[in-house]
Each structure stands twice: as C-alpha cells, then as structure tokens.
Amino acid sequence: MAKYWWTPFLVNVLLGIPGVVPFWLVWYLMVNWPLAELGWTVREPTENDGMALWLVIVIPVVALFALIWWLANAPLRRRTSLAPRTYWLLSGLAPLLPMTALIANSL
Template sequence: MWKWRLTAVGVNLLLGIPGIVPVWLLWYFVSNGPLAEMGYTRREATENDGMMLWLVIVVPVVVVFGILWWLANGPVRRRVRLDPLLYWPAGVLLTLVPTLALIVAGSV
C-alpha cells in the first residue's frame, strides 16, 4: 500500500507542473477583476480588453485541468484506501507545491 501512497504523491506533484497555468490564470483574473474593484490590488495597466475575454480563456483551461486531475486521482485514491476527506485535500495541496515553489523562488 505504501507504493500507492508514493504514486499518489508523485501523480499530484507531476500534475502540479502543468497546474501552474490554471493557478496563474485564476490569480490574474481575480487580481484584475474582483480584487481590483474592492481596492485590494491594482489593475494591470495594459489590461483594457475587459474581463469577459479572460473568462472565456480561464474557464475552459481550469475545467479541463480539473477533469484531468480528477481522472488521474480517482483510480489512485481507490488503491490507496485513505479516507476521501483526507486524500482529496492532500492531493490539492500537493498539486499546488510546484506553484508555491515558483512563488518562493521568485521572491528570493
């Protein structure tokens, strides 16, 4: 069973590499849209196409990545035999590790 847990970690870390793109798109949309309207962030100075274009780009990318992530993790979760309330949040956090590593590396 330990090799399936290692497989689960590997699958989620590897999926986190292309997962950088949807995370960045979500941040860009939120920081230029709702957070900028509330005054928490500033809009990108060259962003003058409107947010509808970004929604047309963000939604399909995030949905496709989410489906691929779910399809990859479903069979692994059944073999790991962990509680779903533990497996799915751990999978999400492991998928975010590459993005967080880039954020830390970029701030150094």
C-alpha cells in the same frame, strides 16, 4: 504500490507542473477583476480590454485541468489505503507545490 501515501503525492505533484498555467490564470483573473473591484489590489494599467476575453481563456483551461485531475485521482483513490479525507487533502494541496516553488524562487 498505490496503497502508499507517496503514490498520490507524486501523481499530484506531477499534475501540478502543467497545473501552473491554470493556477496562474486564476490568480491573474482574480487580481485584475474581483479583487481590484473591491479595492484590495490595483488593476494592471494595460488591461483595458475588459475581463470577458479572459473568461473565454480561463474557463476552458481550468475545466480541462480539473477534468484531468479528477480522472487521475478518482481511480487512484480506490486503490490507496489512505482515509478519504486524508487522500483528498493530500491530492488538493500537492498540485500547489510547483506553483509555490516558482513563487518562492522568484522572491
């Protein structure tokens, strides 16, 4: 079953559902800190406590998601017939689909 392309696709789309939280946290951090410092975006006016507290929240959440993602994909990679480059491209983009669907639905 794992030799088909849709198995890692489904696993990674399902990982992308709870992955919306770390993706949103990284987006919020980027918009309010480095991109705002460069002048590309405008910082949230009520965000006046600084970004150090956000780092305490974002780093563990993103690290936990990355660990779960890796633990799900490393064994699955060995059981699939996809080329390594294709597998990792598919596994890297598929978790972004739920976040993309939420953004498209909000427009």
